[in-house]
């Protein structure tokens with residue numbers, strides 16, 4: 379990036395954000411920047427149930443790529459795009475690089491043509507051909523994109539363009555086999571993710587049990603396998619559930635990937651990595667399941683996501699509890715070794731008395747204060763319908779501290795104007811951007827508590843001026859969709875954003891509930907868009923000079 383601002387340094391930031399919590403800050407806000415940000419007038423959008431991608435004044439969008447688009451002679455872009463992460467080839471040219479996109483899950487009706495509503499016994503009609511198409515459309519895409527004349531284009535057939543799918547063999551980064559194997563077949567349920575300090579992508583396997591079920595253990599530690607949503611294992615591929623639910627690292631240039639066992643196995647929403655001065659890393663990740671936990675890994679060696687200790691949060695007492703089989707007698711009594719502790723991280727966390735949370739989703743580090751923000755999306759078990767954003771302050775601001783203070787930064791609800799927070803991203807000035815994820819079956823339904831919020835949206839919480847701390851809606855999603863994967867380009871002039879699952883509640887392809895992005899075939903399609911415009915640029919800093 380290599381940018382800094384003219385004038386006096388007024389804030390003590392130590393990170394640059396751009397949706398990226400790992401790169402040391404190379405910019406500071408000047409007094410001029412601060413004055414400009416304080417005077418910025420932000421016009422919010424009202425809640426809307428219109429089937430369109432609506433943007434507030436000062437924002438524009440264009441579509442970069444959508445489901446089914448060709449990325450090479452061999453491959454097409456997958457379904458339900460979520461996390462995006464852009465890494466330029468060259469720090470001095472932020473307009474040409476590789477975009478990683480997660481493909482979280484499929485809607486078989488669109489992807490394989492399998493319509494379970496048509497059959498009394500749907501599984502008998504779920505063919506191998508259906509499953510192959512479904513498996514191809516999850517995982518991730520790497521695409522080379524370049525901005526020319528304000529428009530981001532995919533470079534067709536670039537040698538970096540590739541798909542990683544539920545069929546791609548991926549090594550475990552661990553010294554012991556996982557269920558007898560050293561590699562898994564595929565990655566799936568790729569929800570959000572992160573970036574490493576050494577510029578590789580992290581993609582997180584969230585609702586892995588949708589594909590191969592899971593083993594749950596009773597009080598006598600007897601396992602039962604749960605059924606899967608997509609019936610892949612029941613019908614065609616019996617892969618072990620233990621091979622999924624990991625953080626997966628992908629090399630942007632080679633496309634090679636590995637699954638990081640040391641970070642534990644659960645419904646990883648994201649993985650947010652911070653590099654300490656001695657180059658050891660701290661990685662935060664939440665388990666997006668009702669009454670599950672928040673974790674952090676602290677490496678014992680520089681640049682390692684293997685050597686180190688995984689901790690789980692006791693947010694009541696502000697303690698990080700070590701999921702360490704050697705040091706915790708309660709874990710030794712229940713599990714046979716550290717590998718089992720990591721595979722059954724949820725059970726191990728409960729043994730240690732970790733705090734049950736309301737579905738932790740995305741995590742970002744405030745570039746100004748170093749506080750850690752965690753979306754807690756909702757939890758009907760605890761009658762928390764609108765969720766909140768939790769703030770973690772590590773003791774003495776040290777990311778490898780073993781104690782912290784947790785508090786609620788902002789609660790969802792009609793007063794604050796948002797419900798079900800999910801993805802977070804800080805921009806270069808420290809404004810917080812947030813997406814909402816009200817489930818399609820509950821959105822705009824009279825008998826649910828979500829009517830006032832209408833369609834899912836992107837919000838910004840300005841840091842400065844008269845609107846500081848307010849939650850302002852700036853983009854409204856099409857029908858049934860969720861906006862995901864917000865990621866700022868390194869020059870702060872583009873916000874990459876996924877429009878995921880438009881028309882998700884469709885039961886009949888002849889009558890889709892959404893038609894976005896209004897292709898001639900009338901079928902709704904998930905797509906990645908570039909958000910540009912005056913407002914994005916003004917929210918980020920001006921007056922930059924090279925350093």
Ligand code: FEO
Nearest residue numbers: 569584647666739
């Ligand atoms: Fe896939 Fe927790 O959102």
Ligand code: CA
Nearest residue numbers: 569570739800
């Ligand atoms: Ca999410």
Ligand code: CA
Nearest residue numbers: 740801802803
């Ligand atoms: Ca994020």
Ligand code: CA
Nearest residue numbers: 739755800815
């Ligand atoms: Ca969500």
